[in-house]
Amino acid sequence: MQIYLPIAELSVNIFLLLGLGAGVGFLSGMFGVGGGFLMTPLLIFIGVPPAVAVSTEANQIVASSASGALAHWRRRTLDPKMGLLLLAGGSAGSIFGVQLFTFLRSLGQIDLIISLCYVGFLGTIGGLMMYESARTIMRSRQPEARREGGMGKRKKRGWIDTLPFKMRFPRSGLYISVIPPVAIGFFVGTLAAIMGVGGGFVMVPAMIYILRMPTNVVVGTSLFQILFVTALTTFLQATQNQTVDIVLAMLLTVGGVIGAQFGARAGRHVKAEELRALLAAMVLAVCLKLGWDLVVTPADMFEVLPVGMEGE
Amino acid sequence: MLLAALLALSLQQPFATEAPSIMGALTQETVEIREDFAGTELVLYGATRGLTIQDEIVVVLRGPEQDLRVMRKTRSFGIWVNGSAREFAAVPSYYAIASSRPLDEIASDEALVRNRIGLDHLLTRPGETPVADMLDYRKAVERAGAREDLYASAPRGVEVLDGGLFRATLALPPSTPVGNYTAEVYLFRDGRPVASRSTSLRVEKxxxxxxxxxxxxxxxxxxxxxxxxxxxxxxxxxxxxxxxx
Structure with a gap:
């Protein structure tokens, strides 16, 4: 059954959209990431204009992270104080990102920048995560005595601890400067606006490796920040570029909300490091696909774009 | 009512000496894009007066105009980047043409360019000297339109019926842009248009x-x-x- 999307101006099969939502929703519930890094390229692939894909995906992530964040709030696996700091940085980043997006679109380079961002970030994060979780898995198979070294490393003081404006985060059991959370938030907010992602794949590792937050509050806190940053991004994109397609977003959401619930359940039965290795493999796969498309000789050597960016 | 009008026109028995004339009408005056829109087909009916055996009919449906920027991809550091750009002003976003015989058998390029008939002449301006490089960009616009079925040509798409009546079917794809369309019908004799008429069509959500x-x-x-x-x-x-x- 075909449905015509009012803003994307495209006729798509309704079950394809519901299926995409459910599939990506399942993974997002399992890993605690928004799933945007999978959905946005998929939407562009089925013919949704990149500008609409990015903005609409931000809207869908609002829904998918709302249910997740709520679940973590109830289970108290969320650090609200840290979340607010990340959010403050994220809001500024989102405002900056939407401006940057509008500017790049006027240059006719937005598709390239989106692809390059994906390849760069997914490649780096996926590679690091894969390396780290492979090492953890290897170590857990070795005798107990050898694991002591790994724990000792965590206590070492890094440059993070030399920064000023320190604050106590009781839920995370941390006493650190407010600068890193705000900076990470800003960075992720910018990504959200340009790439149509929640940024969980950047934020989760950043919280674990840079902020050294305990793993049990990481996913919840990341979802909390993603929820509000994508809400702001949706609002800004709708106001400035008119590129949010509510029909598309709602169809993806219906599939996504259901998928996410099952994903969250499935995730509880998998070991954390194995979960991370799986996520890393998926991130790398998307990265390779996008990277390949940048390098391979295009079918048409020309690109035709409408002038006067409204795309009408 | 439409058929009655056409019938009335055709019944005024044409004499070969009579000044040739042509008229056409679409089966719909508005096309509505609703939730289930997945493209549609339009039928254009027309009637001629003074149609002789050598005469040919051309039907053109033109969508709202837009400005386009075409960028050539170039390889730098191993990846393909949008490079040098050319801009085209007022390009029809939709262009379908149907004729009773292939266009090149109906009229000379010059006559077609003057009336902006035919996909090949979509971006040519009369009196413009074409630069070799420009041709590549122009072809790219045609390809992009054809990919989405927004540009289409049917060299024998006009069906000439008895009594000077004719019919052509035009397809609107799912990506049909909204706006004002004009449908033009031309009667060609000896390579020149001797009569034409246009009607309008509105595509709206x-x-x-x-x-x-x-x-x-x-x-x-x-x-x-x-x-x-x-x-x-x-x-x-x-x-x-x-x-x-």
């Missing part, structure tokens, strides 16, 4: 599609808030439903 589109463009702030609230409610509802189990 209707129903829910229109409501959402106008909401998004007319009240963007409210629309943005609406999207966010709706998404949060959907997320919350999903969590609430599943939490009970």
């Amino acid at each position: 209707a129903g829910l599609e229109r409501l959402i589109y106008e909401f998004a463009h007319g009240l963007p702030m409210l629309y943005g808030l609406f999207c966010v609230v709706l998404a949060m409610l959907a997320g919350w509802a999903g969590a609430a439903i599943f939490a009970r189990r």
